[in-house]
Amino acid sequence: MRARPVRRHLLAAALCRALLAAPISRAEEAPLPASLASLVEAERAFARDGVAMGVRDSFLAHFAEDGIAFYPHPVNAREAMRLRPVAPRPPAVILDWEPETGQVSAAGDLGFDTGPARVEVRDGSRSPRFSTFFSVWRKQPDGFWAVVLDMGMSRPDPGPLRPRPFRPAFPDGPRSPSDPSAVSPEPLLLSERAVVRRVATAGWDAACPGLFAETGLALRDGAAPAAGRQAACALASPGPEATTWEALEADLSRSGDLGYAWGRYRKGSEEGYYTRVWHRRGDGSFEVVLDAATAVPEEPPAAAPVPLSSRELVTWVPAMPRVRVRKDLAFPAAGGAERRFDLYVPPGPVPEEPRPAVVLVNGAGDPGGAPARKEHGPFRSWARRFAAEGILAVTFESRAPDGTGDLAALLSHLRREGRALGLDAGRLLLFASGDDVEAALSVAASEAGAGLRGLVALHGEARSPEVRVEAPVLVVRAGADSWAPVERADALVEAARRAKAPWTVVNLPGLPRAFDVLDAGEASRRAVELTVDWTRRQLTDPPPRAPGR
Template sequence: MRRSDLLAAAAILLLATSAQAAPKADPAQVVAAERAFAADGLAMGIKGSFLKHSAPEAIVLDPEPMLAQAVYGAAPDGGTAKLAWWPLWAGIARSGDLGFTTGPYSVNGTMRAWYFTVWARQADGGWKWLFDGGPPSSPEGAAAQGSAVAYAHPAARAAGSPAKAMAEVTAAEAALATGAKSDLKAAYLAAIAEDGRVVGSKARPPMSRADLVAELATRPTTVAFSPLGGQASAAGDLAWTYGAARWAEGRGHYVRIWRKDAAGWRLLFDELLPAPETPKS
């Protein structure tokens, strides 16, 4: 064998060994961050815990997208409401720097709805959330606090960089938006991942394809979507996006998780959150 062939074979072996040695991203770390956030919520109160665990660029819908630090920083101190929540479904990027969790929450012991949080690993290795805000989904039948968490399948492919991933996701969002202008249900069924979830109504979060189709039936038949922002993982395999939504009788915002599957970018999570109606003068 020629020396060049030996060098090429050695390089391939080194790459394979490095890939095998690379630690697999564990969604349990996102779950741990969420649970720490929830524990601080009970110990510190809503304002203190939300300020502590949100990234500087984190947003909430109030009712328009606003920086979380500004919203909670301006909130009054004190408050006696006990907000409790726990994750039941979570996912993470292959690069271990972007993830999400969702689950039910209660206020003063009364079950209310579901939360949804997008998380990003920080430069110091810790986690901060980028978005927090969930649908009015019914918590009926939800597993109790401390129950096992289900994990979304990891991405099958990766774009290779955040910039390339966002360019591809932008195209996927544009295709979804184009389809939703004439037939929202068909557009979503073409874009949703096999294990994807779509929420926004007061029904329980879909746990089957039939549930998902029923959830889509609660939405307007046509919607105009306009992207506002988002971020992709370092590997380019997972991305979150948010934007504005308008339909015949209302408006609101969407928040999504996109995953790069074998067939391309697919919706792993989508919530449509109507904006509060403006009182008529």
């Protein structure tokens, strides 16, 4: 992330002994290899756009669809920026930065850079703030460099951003891997686990020199970057407190010589996130060329309750920020109107076969003059959670009073256009919570619901206890619901029992309505993961045979 709510957290200061020479102008910058020069120019273009366009629009222009930033927790950067208001031109807040060091893989497909950043208010009413940014870039199929990971650390004033010549992080450039076919990120994860073992066995001071490259770099909040093995080990030292690291995700270049891993760390009561960039040595082992970490600050007491529409799912998995979103696709609604839906696409390569899909029901409809409910936190985070499991997820606008007409029209559109969307029209499932459950049950029981693989009814109820849904239904009952009479949910469940419907009921007597976004306790987390697991099984297992077949 380029600076905490600013942009890049600045690397500046010393880089390595060779970089400590007297400043020279960019005109005196030594020629760079073509692949590295293209990454540096991409970063400088990003910085120019940041000054001219503001944070929101420049991030949208330069981040990959699955790029993540830390605010302070990892989020999909493009989604976070889309939720921000459009900045005026010229922007009132100026965020500027300059790359100072970095490197690219031998294949020219993956690279990183870091440097100082500065954020200030255009009218000068507040003092500037400084940070060190650190970004990982991946070259896209069209040849465009895009940011896939961005972190930032606060730091002292680094001085003028320019002139500041760029220097490669490795004096001799990247080396070719000993085995070019070995491009799985698994060796990086093994290296990460080795860090934990070495530190636990020998202690940080003894283990660190064998981890960092000679020109290794460490980035931490509140400090200038530390360059060189000895200085990097000192800055990155966790001190006497027991520290654990858990790698959550890793990626390696096609040439197998450069990669990165990021994850969580815990040091005493402090928690945060870290990223390490790894470089393959000549003997095939890996060394750390950059280690960045930033703590999650303690949240002050909220001045006002956070509205439900801004809350997100209480569980999180690493793949969620990598989910790609196809925004505002059109579908024809009832009466000739046009509505919009968002398609959440799982990370990774697109498979040859179409994927199953979950439709998150907007049965209550969108309030007039307010953002569509598909932009609300519960809808967005549930959609990402399903997509993280390899399942497409759909959220949609609804203007009808009860939402049933728009839901039926959307299902018809998905069945008709499923192949073009990469969606298996024979594997659709509805997910509804709270006030949306009644519309979901109504549509599932109608002709529009024929062939559905299932329905999830989360802490909701229906006024009519009639049960005609033949597809499997998961009812997650919140026994401490204070928003609606629990008796309505009980009557619905009893009607299903009498009808011998294929319903599964999970009873959570102590949990409130909307527990999935309001209650972070273990019972809520288990209920969310149970819901995800049940949904995955309904969409991946063969459909049940109809009676008599």
